[in-house]
Ligand code: AMP
């Protein structure tokens with residue numbers, strides 16, 4: 440979903456009524472609303488903690504029967520701590536941030552970064568190579584030319600501003616030195632932006648922390664990037680975690696009944712966009728064009744069996760590539776990516792304003808298959824009657 444880290448100025452949002460209904464369904468059926476999770480019922484002695492981290496909302500669900508000897512509240516605390524550590528290192532602001540230190544340094548000055556930041560940057564560069572540059576963690580200068588605040592605007596950056604930003608974007612100009620974990624920019628004015636990948640990494644780190652403490656059943660989400668392990672033991676009887684993709688243009692969700700024990704990330708344009716010339720432009724930038732993406736791909740959900748960081752990067756990358764380039768990319772990478780069980784669900788916005796659903800997955804011969812269908816959004820009837828509710832920070 441389009442809730443980036445601080446670079447996007449992502450903000451805390453109230454939970455809409457549809458989400459609340461889904462959370463009620465979640466309690467009944469072990470259902471998880473994957474995008475903008477919101478309030479969720481933890482059951483009698485489990486814990487659901489809602490916090491703000493990475494400039495967006497996050498949720499930690501520890502069911503009563505987590506598998507750990509530690510109390511659910513303590514486990515939630517540890518998971519939260521893990522997320523905050525990642526935020527402190529990869530946020531564009533703050534004295535402890537590697538990203539801030541690098542972004543403030545002059546060109547060709549080496550900046551040593553922490554092992555977590557190094558891991559995320561190396562993974563981001565891997566996606567940059569895999570996608571032929573569609574995924575680019577140096578997108579910052581292009582992104583900061585626009586405001587993705589849902590407003591309608593006549594403003595557009597000048598040709599010289601666009602050209603200057605293009606000049607300062609390019610992961611090939613992000614230099615690295617493996618020994619010593621040092622990074623530097625080849626040009627002044629470059630900016631590292633890990634907004635498309637760090638949330639997924641934060642989710643992974645929180646889940647790993649839980650696992651290291653004996654947890655077998657849990658769910659962690661930051662800004663719509665989700666990873667679940669085990670089963671939801673709060674459901675009666677215990678049920679696999681399941682999910683849904685938020686309708687980016689209206690009410691309801693697409694049910695994803697089989698995402699238990701997996702990572703899932705969604706990129707889209709439901710919240711972070713502006714309107715110019717009657718067209719919607721989203722906060723995901725095509726680095727090759729040097730411009731924000733317009734209509735076309737309304738959302739992409741990527742499912743990975745274990746890595747939320749990979750799901751996060753893939754969802755953003757597929758948004759940039761779109762259906763046709765994305766198909767070629769996935770087919771080329773099929774053996775490498777799909778053998779791990781990756782799946783992609785794309786919602787395309789047509790000229791008539793309607794949405795189409797495209798699924799990419801591997802068949803049992805290892806061949807990539809693409810299927811197109813009308814998205815069947817589930818709109819719970821009582822959703823319209825549910826009251827508005829704010830996310831509660833630090834609530835257990
Ligand atoms: P996500 O919601 O995970 O798709 O992340 C979107 C955020 O990633 C944006 O708000 C930017 O901070 C950053 N971003 C935008 N375009 C790109 C791109 N082409 N490659 C990598 N990161 C990007």
Ligand code: MG
Pocket residue numbers: 634635636704706750751752753754755
């Ligand atoms: Mg992403």
